[in-house]
Amino acid sequence: MKLLTKALVFLTFINISYAGERHPIATFDWAVAETLSVLDISPLGVMQLNTYNEWTDNKIISRDAIELGLGSMPNLELLSHLTPSLILGDNKSLDEKLTRIAPTENISLFPITGDPWQAMQDFTLALAERIGHNEEAKRLIHEYEQQFTKLRYRLSGDEEPLIIIQFRDDRHVWIYGENSLLQGALDQLGLTNAWDQPTNYAGVSTVSIDELPAIEGRLVVLKSPHYTASIGDRLNRGGLWQALLRLRSGNTVYLPVNYWTLGGLPSAMRFAETLVETLEDT
Incomplete structure (x- = not known):
């Protein structure tokens, strides 16, 4: 599992090198993610991104964002390797774990x-x-x-x-x-x-x-x-x-x-x- 996670991180940063500047913000809130995107900020990682993109035809959130898994069971190991500078979203049940990775703020529509x-x-x-x-x-x-x-x-x-x-x-x-x-x-x-x-x-x-x-x-x-x-x-x-x-x-x-x-x-x-x-x- 750790080897798979490291491989995902490696491939992610290869992708980033061609994607231009991006902001190291991860989010567990779709409204946050798509609002960041239309404000020209590409989120680093988003929960349940594949499901979201299936609904929206991959046309709102940047294609460079990384799938972080389910909101209730995110891939915390992957998230820690991505080293976000900020985690945004309404996921109070995981606050203790998330704050060990990066500053975390609860914000939701x-x-x-x-x-x-x-x-x-x-x-x-x-x-x-x-x-x-x-x-x-x-x-x-x-x-x-x-x-x-x-x-x-x-x-x-x-x-x-x-x-x-x-x-x-x-x-x-x-x-x-x-x-x-x-x-x-x-x-x-x-x-x-x-x-x-x-x-x-x-x-x-x-x-x-x-x-x-x-x-x-x-x-x-x-x-x-x-x-x-x-x-x-x-x-x-x-x-x-x-x-x-x-x-x-x-x-x-x-x-x-x-x-x-x-x-x-x-x-x-x-x-x-x-x-x-x-x-x-x-």
Whole structure:
């Protein structure tokens, strides 16, 4: 195992030598990682990076970042060999071990409290202040606000409330609510979220699919990698889901996923762009 870790570190630094300057910041928080990346800071290592990149098509976090493993069971030996100057993220259970490797600070966007869009801005500015990129963050937020304004003008203005779901399995879904990342994007687009029930720290509620017909609004199904790989085919063959779709009279759209639902401003922006394009085509 130690030989494998040393080999990974060796290959990593070969890669770094061709990647240009990078910042020795490791993170256990995806919102931190992608926000650093759009502020032109390439994070050294990120937890569950392969899963994140599968969702986002490898287009937000720098390709040079290193996979650090699961958030609950990171590769601490690899992390120590990478010698980060700072570890950021919300992983209090590992603080004692992480602080032996580098200074560690807990920072996270989640759980979102209050207005989601304001929470995203505050998080971005706080992170930027910590790394000395205040002006870059202000410019980024201004650019995103301008992009949201342009997207809002592309909508008809009379859209139905949206029910945004992600399949957990072929019988249950997560519905995104008012304290989710996606809610912040909906607010900026002037769209209404049909779901107003209590949610968990990520802003989602778990419900059975047979509860969906009773919720008024347009159903938006997130075509996550999990949906594409396994759930979609089972649903297409399953009589229950097809019957539920008929009850909704075809008022359902399928949204390609190229963002991370536990990300920050970059993912909110990509979700908004994809949503508007999909609504325009339906």
